[in-house]
Amino acid sequence: MLALSSVVMLFVSFTTAYVVRKAGAVWDPAHNDYVSNWAPLTLPIRILLFNTFVLVVSSFTLEIARRRAAEDVALAPIADIPGIRVSISHALPWVWTTIVLGLGFLAGQAFAWHKLQLENTTFATNASSSFFFILTGVHAVHLLGGILALLYAGITVWLHRPPETRRIVIDVTAWYWHFMGALWIYIFALLYFAR
Numbered sequence: 001m002l003a004l005s006s007v008v009m010l011f012v013s014f015t016t017a018y019v020v021r022k023a024g025a026v027w028d029p030a031h032n033d034y035v036s037n038w039a040p041l042t043l044p045i046r047i048l049l050f051n052t053f054v055l056v057v058s059s060f061t062l063e064i065a066r067r068r069a070a071e072d073v074a075l076a077p078i079a080d081i082p083g084i085r086v087s088i089s090h091a092l093p094w095v096w097t098t099i100v101l102g103l104g105f106l107a108g109q110a111f112a113w114h115k116l117q118l119e120n121t122t123f124a125t126n127a128s129s130s131f132f133f134i135l136t137g138v139h140a141v142h143l144l145g146g147i148l149a150l151l152y153a154g155i156t157v158w159l160h161r162p163p164e165t166r167r168i169v170i171d172v173t174a175w176y177w178h179f180m181g182a183l184w185i186y187i188f189a190l191l192y193f194a195r
Contacts, residue, residue, distance in 0.1 A: 003176075004175075004176070004179050007142060007179075007183070010138070011135075011138075011183060011186075011187070014131075014134060014135055014138070015190060017131075018131045018135070018190065018194070019194065021038070021127055021131070022038050022128070022194065024036070024038075037127070038127060038128060039126045039128060040128060040195040041116065041120055041126070041128045041129055041132055041191075041195060042116075042119050042120055043116070043132075043191060043192065043195070044112045044115040044116055044119070045192070047108060047111060047112040047115060048112055048188055050108060051105050051108035051109055051112065052184065052185065052188055054101055054104050054105045054108060055101070055102075055105045055180075055181050055184055056181060057101055058097075058098045058101035058102055058105065058177070058181070059177060059178050059181045061094050061097045061098045061101060062094065062095070062098040062150075062170075062173070062174050062177050062178075063174065063178075064094045065091040065092075065094030065095045065097075065098060065170055065174070066091070066167075066170050066171055066174045068090035068091035068094060069090075069091035069163070069166055069167040069170045069171070070167060071090055072089065072090055072091060072163045072166065072167065073163045073164055073167050076162070076163040076164075089157050091166065091167075091170060092154065092157055095150055095153050095154045095170065096154055098150055098177070099147055099150045099151060099154065102143060102146065102147045102150065102177075103147065105143065106140055106143065106144065106147075109136060109140055112136075113133065113136070116129065116132065128195070132191060135187050135190070135191065136187065136191075139180070139183060139184055139187055142180060142183075143180050143184075145176075146173060146176050146177050146180055149169070149172075149173040149176065150173055150177070152169060153166065153169045153170050153173055156169060
């Protein structure tokens with residue numbers, strides 16, 4: 001929770017800078033008035049909506065993995081009884097599905113960044129494009145950290161970690177992942193409604 005609060009403060013700072021910069025104006029001596037040099041971006045809405053859908057689905061798959069990990073812990077005591085065949089890695093396929101969806105989200109974000117560069121002629125000199133990349137880029141880096149944690153959760157079976165340890169790793173990562181999903185929805189709403 002402490003790490004998540006620092007991420008919240010980081011994005012509150014970015015949001016404040018975004019709103020202040022968007023509303024800011026500079027003195028133009030030619031017009032003898034304050035003018036705004038903020039040029040709104042034409043966002044690739046369809047791509048961003050699809051990416052949002054992928055991230056929301058990944059939260060659902062990770063929640064299934066979290067619940068299956070709890071079942072694995074409950075079944076672990078009977079797995080060693082002779083004659084009883086119980087698999088204690090029900091969560092594993094859902095963890096790997098979440099990883100693939102997370103990587104799909106990041107690939108979709110890279111495609112959205114490329115599309116944004118192609119569609120906006122003032123891209124290199126526009127402050128709003130810089131904020132788009134700062135907000136979405138920092139989110140992508142944090143999401144990549146979640147993917148690394150999921151990779152660790154995925155390989156814990158091969159590292160022969162007990163089911164309880166796997167469950168803890170998946171639980172902690174799930175909280176972080178759901179937070180990243182909610183944060184993305186916030187960023188997308190900010191970029192869309194406060195253009």
